[in-house]
Amino acid sequence: MDRYPLRVEAHRDEPLSRWLWLVKWLLLVPHYLALLVLWTGLVVLTLVAYLAVLITGRYPASIRSYNLGVLRWTWRVGYYGYQALGTDAYPPFTLADVPDYPARLSLAPAEPVPRWLPLVAWLFAVPHLIILGALNGAVDWTAGNDGTVTSGSMSVIAALVLTAAVALLFTGHHLRGLYDLLIGVARWNLRVAAYLCLLTPRYPPLRLDQGESEPDGPPDPPAALAPPGRSRPRSATGSVVALVAGVLLLAPATAAGIGGGTLLALDARRDSTGYVTTPDVRLETATSAITAEHVTITDTDVWSRRLGNIGDLRVTATSPTGGAVFAGIAPQSAVGAWLAGTAHDELIGMEPDQARYDRAPGILRPAAEPAVQDFWLVQDSGSGSVTLPWETRDGEYAVVIANPDGSPGVTADVNGAIRVPALAGLGAGLLITGLLLLFAAIALIVLGGTGLGHRHFGEPPSAGPPGPPAPVVSTPPVAASS
Structure with a gap:
């Protein structure tokens, strides 16, 4: 079996808290806010990477590192939260690989991306999106009794997670079959996301690979991503500030652009x-x-x-x-x-x-x-x-x-x-302002995202899936042998 370049691994913690899942949504609010910013940056940087591949035939390494880091962060939050409920260890706030965290995500060394792929990757991914949409999308239901109608909606995955959570509440253990299924669906989601981001040009397999480990064994030791002698930035503060400022600037840029376009269209109808x-x-x-x-x-x-x-x-x-x-x-x-x-x-x-x-x-x-x-x-x-x-x-x-x-x-x-x-002047002014703000927002997002990506560019992820922490054993020192 061919190894897929993106590898999604996990280790189930035992025992798990019976009640912690009831408040994880609150504990994860800081992560959700961070991921909102990070995913906005990922979308913008992916579009920039698409243009780079189309024009130069190369995927910028710093953008690749940033996007990979966002997927790592997303997987850790999902594994702790309501994508798997697989651990009670709070996820770290970092794009970097964390070897001792129960949820891990790694990527094989970069492969050349065909120049034409950005034009059709979204189209090739449609079969995956349809299947995953059916699993993650809401299913509506209604029930009537004595003239009273009750309605609601729940996705298949939400139903599985709820079942696993209720079992956890009463038994303190994750249902193994549901756990393996939830990991498989998460793995499928992440593979498709990585393909759409062009982190790998390899088409994701149309299969549900369940379980903690990939079905094809441990990965080969990865090659270093950065050329020798490249140093990392000392602080990520500037990059974070630029990324957040760019994301926040997108809202007024979009509002001004839409408002200006609307006023111009209204003026044309006078x-x-x-x-x-x-x-x-x-x-x-x-x-x-x-x-x-x-x-x-x-x-x-x-x-x-x-x-x-x-x-x-x-x-x-x-x-x-x-x-x-x-x-x-x-x-x-x-x-x-x-x-x-x-x-x-x-x-x-x-x-x-x-x-x-x-x-x-x-x-x-x-x-x-x-x-x-x-x-x-x-x-x-x-x-x-x-x-x-x-x-x-x-x-x-x-x-x-x-x-x-x-x-x-x-x-x-x-x-x-x-x-x-007459609204032409006001509409043109708003549209131009929106475009300028949009360019500034994109520039800040690219600056911040590539800065964060460069910070983690070249860190060699360790091979092999995560495992339980090794026991600490006290042994006397021995002399090294040649």
Whole structure:
């Protein structure tokens, strides 16, 4: 059997605490926060490594060392936590290999990575991702009894870990079969992660290798990774600060970029009068009116002073048959009194091809003729199409679409529009700012990640799987023989 370059080994601690697994989630919070930063760095550095392989045909050694360290850290946390519950020894905070920790991960010396592999590695990994997704993904379930429905979700792996944890609680021992299965699934996950990171160009085997040790025996002694004479940095503080700063900078960079792109897209949709119009939606009801109620508007004076007539609305209603249609906007209280006791449909959601309503209770009857009511702020009626321009003011309002005579059976194609100022300058500024922050974040992540990787580059991992600590035996000193 060919040896896979990434080797995932473990040693089960006995005995295990019966209750510690109940609070491991809390104890692991610092590790989860650290791994959030480290995995963000891994994603960015892997993309950089992809470009390096495509352009130069070489995988940067410091990035390889960093990514390997993140997988090591992840495996130790998972083994201690809810991926295996295999040890009570708290995982160390380091990217380096820890020979005496029960969970170990090592990688064979680097192999040349084909230049084309970054383009298709994700595609080749799809079969693995489907299988692992089925194992790690949540399975929904529902149960009903006497009209009560209970629902929940749990992944296959979560169910296995929960079973092992309950057995541990009552027996103090890990169920051997479940333990071997959980190690096998973790090994599969890590192999696929290593392949997607291009730590090895070898395709992961489509098999579940269970148990503490790899199925093909101990690895060969690894070759040194670093050239002779290369010294390690004295402190990792600068690299850690750069990595954390870069990860934190990604959030405002992404927000600024998305905000700028959104504003530019919105500006592109403005018409010559400054309005942005929604697509037409067909509104239909067998009642006497369709309403959009409880439209609350606040702080219009502030926006008007700062940005002019931003927020002005325009509603257009068109009869699909060319018949008469009425549209009006009025205070919510007035519309509520007018339609009291009369069935009508309240609009609760609009999608590109469908509207959703909530039927207001009442009698299916004609409404009092809307056009003669005196409470409308703006109104229009006529054949074909009507348009309501409205300068917004603070208050709570309702928009009404009806037949001019108030009769039941209303059909109209309706769109809304809002006036917005020119946003191209603001959008371009935000987009450029987001891009600059993104470049700075990537630069800091690369600087910090490669610094951490360089620190551990060249450390020779010891061969062989982890084992139990050797007993301490006191012996008298003996003379060395030649």
